[in-house]
Amino acid sequence: MSIIFAKILGKFTLSSLYNGPITTGAAVSMVLIVFGLVGYLFYTKRWKWLYREWLTTVDPKKIGVMYILVALIMLIRAGVDALMLRAQQATSVGSSHGFLSSNSFQQIFSAHGTIMIFFVAMGLMFGLINLVVPLQIGARDVAFPRLNATSFWLFCAGMVIVNLSLVIGQFSAAGWLAYPPLSELQYSPGVGVDYWIWSLQIAGIGSLLAGINFTVTILKMRCKGMSLMKMPMFCWSVLGSMALVIFAFPILTATLTLLYLDRMMGTHFFTASGGGNIMMYVNLIWAWGHPEVYILILPAFGVWSEVVATFSRKRLFGYNSMVYAIWAIVLLSFSVWLHHFFTMGAGADVNGFFGIMTMVIAIPTGVKIFNWLFTMYRGKIHFATPMYWFLGFLVTFTIGGVAGVLMGIPPVDFQLHNSLFLVAHFHTMIIGGVVFGYFAGITYWFPKIFGFKLNERLGRYAFWCWVVGYTLAFVPLYILGLMGATRRVDHYSSLLGWQPLFVVAGIGASIIALGVATQVLQFTVSIIQRKKNLDTTGDPWNGRTLEWSTTSPAPVYNYAILPEVSDRDPFWAMKHNKDAALTNTPHYQDISVPKNTPMGLFIAGFGFLLCFALVWHIFLLGIVGLLGLIFSVIYFLSEDDTDAIIPAAEVKKIETAAAFERAYA
Amino acid sequence: MNRKYKIALVAVLILGFLLSAVLYLHTTNIAVLNPKGPIAEKERNLLLFALALSLVVVIPVFSLTFVFAWRYRETSTKAKYSPDLDGNRIAEVIWWGIPTIIIGILSVVAWNASHTLDPYRSIASVNKQMTIQVIAMDWKWLFIYPKQNIATVNYVQFPDNTPIDFEITSDAPMNSFWIPQLGGQIYSMPGMSTNLNLLAYGDGNYRGSSANISGTGFAGMDFAAVSTSQASFNQWVQSVKQSPSKLTQSEYNKLDQPSQYNPPSYYSSPLQNLYYAVLLKYMGPIGSMGTTSPTNSMQMSGGYMQ
Numbered sequence: 014m015s016i017i018f019a020k021i022l023g024k025f026t027l028s029s030l031y032n033g034p035i036t037t038g039a040a041v042s043m044v045l046i047v048f049g050l051v052g053y054l055f056y057t058k059r060w061k062w063l064y065r066e067w068l069t070t071v072d073p074k075k076i077g078v079m080y081i082l083v084a085l086i087m088l089i090r091a092g093v094d095a096l097m098l099r100a101q102q103a104t105s106v107g108s109s110h111g112f113l114s115s116n117s118f119q120q121i122f123s124a125h126g127t128i129m130i131f132f133v134a135m136g137l138m139f140g141l142i143n144l145v146v147p148l149q150i151g152a153r154d155v156a157f158p159r160l161n162a163t164s165f166w167l168f169c170a171g172m173v174i175v176n177l178s179l180v181i182g183q184f185s186a187a188g189w190l191a192y193p194p195l196s197e198l199q200y201s202p203g204v205g206v207d208y209w210i211w212s213l214q215i216a217g218i219g220s221l222l223a224g225i226n227f228t229v230t231i232l233k234m235r236c237k238g239m240s241l242m243k244m245p246m247f248c249w250s251v252l253g254s255m256a257l258v259i260f261a262f263p264i265l266t267a268t269l270t271l272l273y274l275d276r277m278m279g280t281h282f283f284t285a286s287g288g289g290n291i292m293m294y295v296n297l298i299w300a301w302g303h304p305e306v307y308i309l310i311l312p313a314f315g316v317w318s319e320v321v322a323t324f325s326r327k328r329l330f331g332y333n334s335m336v337y338a339i340w341a342i343v344l345l346s347f348s349v350w351l352h353h354f355f356t357m358g359a360g361a362d363v364n365g366f367f368g369i370m371t372m373v374i375a376i377p378t379g380v381k382i383f384n385w386l387f388t389m390y391r392g393k394i395h396f397a398t399p400m401y402w403f404l405g406f407l408v409t410f411t412i413g414g415v416a417g418v419l420m421g422i423p424p425v426d427f428q429l430h431n432s433l434f435l436v437a438h439f440h441t442m443i444i445g446g447v448v449f450g451y452f453a454g455i456t457y458w459f460p461k462i463f464g465f466k467l468n469e470r471l472g473r474y475a476f477w478c479w480v481v482g483y484t485l486a487f488v489p490l491y492i493l494g495l496m497g498a499t500r501r502v503d504h505y506s507s508l509l510g511w512q513p514l515f516v517v518a519g520i521g522a523s524i525i526a527l528g529v530a531t532q533v534l535q536f537t538v539s540i541i542q543r544k545k546n547l548d549t550t551g552d553p554w555n556g557r558t559l560e561w562s563t564t565s566p567a568p569v570y571n572y573a574i575l576p577e578v579s580d581r582d583p584f585w586a587m588k589h590n591k592d593a594a595l596t597n598t599p600h601y602q603d604i605s606v607p608k609n610t611p612m613g614l615f616i617a618g619f620g621f622l623l624c625f626a627l628v629w630h631i632f633l634l635g636i637v638g639l640l641g642l643i644f645s646v647i648y649f650l651s652e653d654d655t656d657a658i659i660p661a662a663e664v665k666k667i668e669t670a671a672a673f674e675r676a677y678a
Numbered sequence: 679m680n681r682k683y684k685i686a687l688v689a690v691l692i693l694g695f696l697l698s699a700v701l702y703l704h705t706t707n708i709a710v711l712n713p714k715g716p717i718a719e720k721e722r723n724l725l726l727f728a729l730a731l732s733l734v735v736v737i738p739v740f741s742l743t744f745v746f747a748w749r750y751r752e753t754s755t756k757a758k759y760s761p762d763l764d765g766n767r768i769a770e771v772i773w774w775g776i777p778t779i780i781i782g783i784l785s786v787v788a789w790n791a792s793h794t795l796d797p798y799r800s801i802a803s804v805n806k807q808m809t810i811q812v813i814a815m816d817w818k819w820l821f822i823y824p825k826q827n828i829a830t831v832n833y834v835q836f837p838d839n840t841p842i843d844f845e846i847t848s849d850a851p852m853n854s855f856w857i858p859q860l861g862g863q864i865y866s867m868p869g870m871s872t873n874l875n876l877l878a879y880g881d882g883n884y885r886g887s888s889a890n891i892s893g894t895g896f897a898g899m900d901f902a903a904v905s906t907s908q909a910s911f912n913q914w915v916q917s918v919k920q921s922p923s924k925l926t927q928s929e930y931n932k933l934d935q936p937s938q939y940n941p942p943s944y945y946s947s948p949l950q951n952l953y954y955a956v957l958l959k960y961m962g963p964i965g966s967m968g969t970t971s972p973t974n975s976m977q978m979s980g981g982y983m984q
């Protein structure tokens with residue numbers, strides 16, 4: 014009898030559902046929100062619409078919107094985590110031990126890091142790439158549209174697994190990279206680390222597939238005349254980032270598999286004893302982890318290149334240099350991973366080598382900064398919100414970069430490693446570089462996708478909240494690090510005098526939260542007042558690249574007539590030369606677009622079941638998940654009739670309507 | 679309230695904030711910038727040198743950002759507008775060149791410093807080097823003095839101006855051994871032995887901690903590192919030797935149980951070769967604690983990391 018139960022329930026018991034008042038409270042509120050949404054969909058009878066328009070869509074623009082929506086919801090989830098961490102560290106001093114247990118605190122920072130990197134930063138990145146890349150290269154779609162939908166749903170499955178750990182069982186308490194032997198069965202016997210492994214595993218496979226997809230898209234689907242050296246800089250940086258995805262993510266997949274084998278099968282790849290080597294894991298995870306940082310930042314660099322050129326009304330300065338810099342960064346990013354553990358005790362030669370490589374990577378990055386600056390030189394700068402984010406980025410990113418160069422010197426790193434100085438450094442890079450970049454990108458391309466601009470005033474308020482909040486939240490952490498405060502402590506002695514700084518950091522985090530609230534308000538107000546901010550021209554910012562030449566919102570096929578380019582800033586050239594392409598009467602043809610398919614949803618759904626079963630060791634569910642996965646992949650691959658035709662007459666109708674609106678708005 | 683007063687109010691508030699920040703920082707110990715030994719001192723100087731060198735790039739970036747943003751704003755009527763300006767060979771050579779020179783200088787400095795400040799390197803001194811063995815446990819630090827034949831928990835004392843060679847391993851998940859005012863950290867890893875050579879200039883009491891997450895009680899792994907005169911140190915050793923608690927196998931097994939926020943404790947006559955036994959526990963097949971001779975394990979551990 015008990016064997017049957019074990020096959021059905023695995024390691025699950027009723028006590029897995031209760032993990033103390035705070036966790037359970039969070040879990041209950043999350044479940045209520047999900048039920049509320051489901052109820053709302055039934056009430057408004059929107060299921061069919063949701064299924065047809067969104068769940069089965071293969072349109073990269075819609076997939077991009079869904080990526081960004083999920084990422085913003087996760088930003089709020091992991092942001093609440095951050096507030097709890099700050100509240101604990103501001104109050105847990107001396108005789109007070111704060112409101113969180115050590116274990117809860119450790120689960121929270123592990124979840125915060127994991128979610129912020131994998132489901133916020135990666136989500137925003139893939140979202141923007143989906144929205145922009147096909148439009149910028151003058152293509153109608155990505156190379157493998159159905160695979161693209163699958164990537165998104167795998168990403169979602171990973172997101173669900175991470176959040177499910179809040180409701181059933183608990184999450185990993187071993188930090189966002191789960192170093193062994195702490196993450197091994199001996200020291201983390203619960204399901205937490207398994208949740209972490211399978212969440213990243215399934216999301217990581219989605220990322221790898223997306224990486225392949227966009228590499229092929231950029232290499233093979235550019236419109237006529239767009240040689241590589243005429244590509245918009247955003248596409249170049251995406252190409253660099255996707256190359257890194259292709260080379261780095263398999264390392265993550267392999268490493269996580271080995272760790273799971275240790276935990277599930279009793280192998281000894283990374284155990285402390287039995288011939289395992291814990292530092293092998295640390296090397297492998299950073300061989301993925303360091304390129305991952307550049308995977309996130311490169312597309313943000315691309316956003317800056319577009320934003321600064323557009324709003325300075327000027328060509329991008331030093332295009333060739335920018336391209337070389339991207340590829341220098343791509344290559345170098347695989348030769349610096351050891352700087353994450355100079356303190357391992359490797360010899361001076363090894364540390365010296367990786368220290369130098371680390372500093373060398375600052376050169377191409379510095380070059381990019383100067384090129385952006387000189388794009389502003391002799392421009393006519395229009396200070397829209399994306400430009401505010403850009404200036405905020407320049408200042409914060411330079412400070413973070415200096416902190417990075419300091420830590421690139423091994424003996425200096427011995428003093429700063431694992432301290433709050435390090436925490437402040439990478440938050441400076443990721444908030445100031447990555448997050449600011451994607452916020453700027455969202456504001457910039459929003460009208461192209463939705464047909465109206467975001468409210469500028471609220472956007473500026475949000476920006477100021479973020480910048481002020483960021484400064485108050487992280488400058489104290491730099492100082493605390495120099496005082497010897499290590500990361501991840503849930504308690505410290507009152508004699509150290511650290512509390513005032515932790516309190517200021519907590520205030521800073523709250524101001525950032527206010528910024529996020531302002532952004533939610535910005536979206537809401539902009540949607541309500543969309544009539545006021547309609548973009549009827551398709552070119553709300555006086556843009557330079559191809560995407561601004563089509564209507565806003567862009568039609569499902571992006572371009573009624575595939576464009577042909579001869580300039581790096583083709584749309585700018587068209588506008589200023591009164592190019593023939595703008596004035597000729599167009600001759601429309603049938604357009605073939607991929608049909609919607611639920612297969613991505615099915616593959617990710619069965620994948621989710623399989624991962625969930627592997628977390629809880631539920632044998633029967635695992636079989637169901639695995640078989641379902643295999644059959645849905647086979648079905649997915651053998652589907653023939655995947656395209657639909659939009660007849661030329663229909664295209665003409667859509668285009669004439671858009672032209673009419675443009676003329677009479 | 680008119681605009682002038684508002685600006686003045688904001689300025690006063692910011693000034694007050696900065697002033698209290700300065701006062702606060704003045705009274706708090708910024709450990710890394712307040713070194714008490716040659717290693718920490720050189721590491722601090724290196725940090726300040728690299729920071730100063732970075733300013734060669736940071737200052738132009740910050741000033742250009744604000745100057746360009748102001749001068750080339752849309753509403754400015756005086757500024758020149760050259761929409762097709764998209765490169766300048768000389769300018770680009772400058773900003774590939776200058777960072778390369780700075781990083782070149784820093785690279786030489788980093789390479790040399792990696793060697794001179796290598797944690798394995800013994801510190802030259804007129805006084806003879808002393809070895810202290812360190813075992814990270816769940817969740818406390820065990821210090822063994824092989825020559826003095828004593829052991830302590832969460833407290834380590836040593837003579838000043840004497841090079842100390844900490845031999846470090848772990849009987850628990852990975853930790854990181856860090857006394858910021860004396861020098862940078864190094865990992866303590868099960869089955870591996872690392873070394874950290876430190877020296878304290880004078881008498882003092884410095885905070886040490888674990889810098890790497892090792893489980894629930896990790897935040898409570900603070901310890902006191904105390905440097906005193908040789909005479910006081912000898913006196914202290916004698917007093918610990920009188921301690922009735924001996925670090926026997928059964929006492930060690932008790933210590934091996936997870937515990938949090940342990941106050942300092944002192945042991946006389948610790949088990950012989952305990953450090954190597956702990957190291958070996960993870961190197962051979964499981965459960966082989968103490969079956970190989972210590973000399974063997976020393977070669978193995980030494981050969982492993984270096």
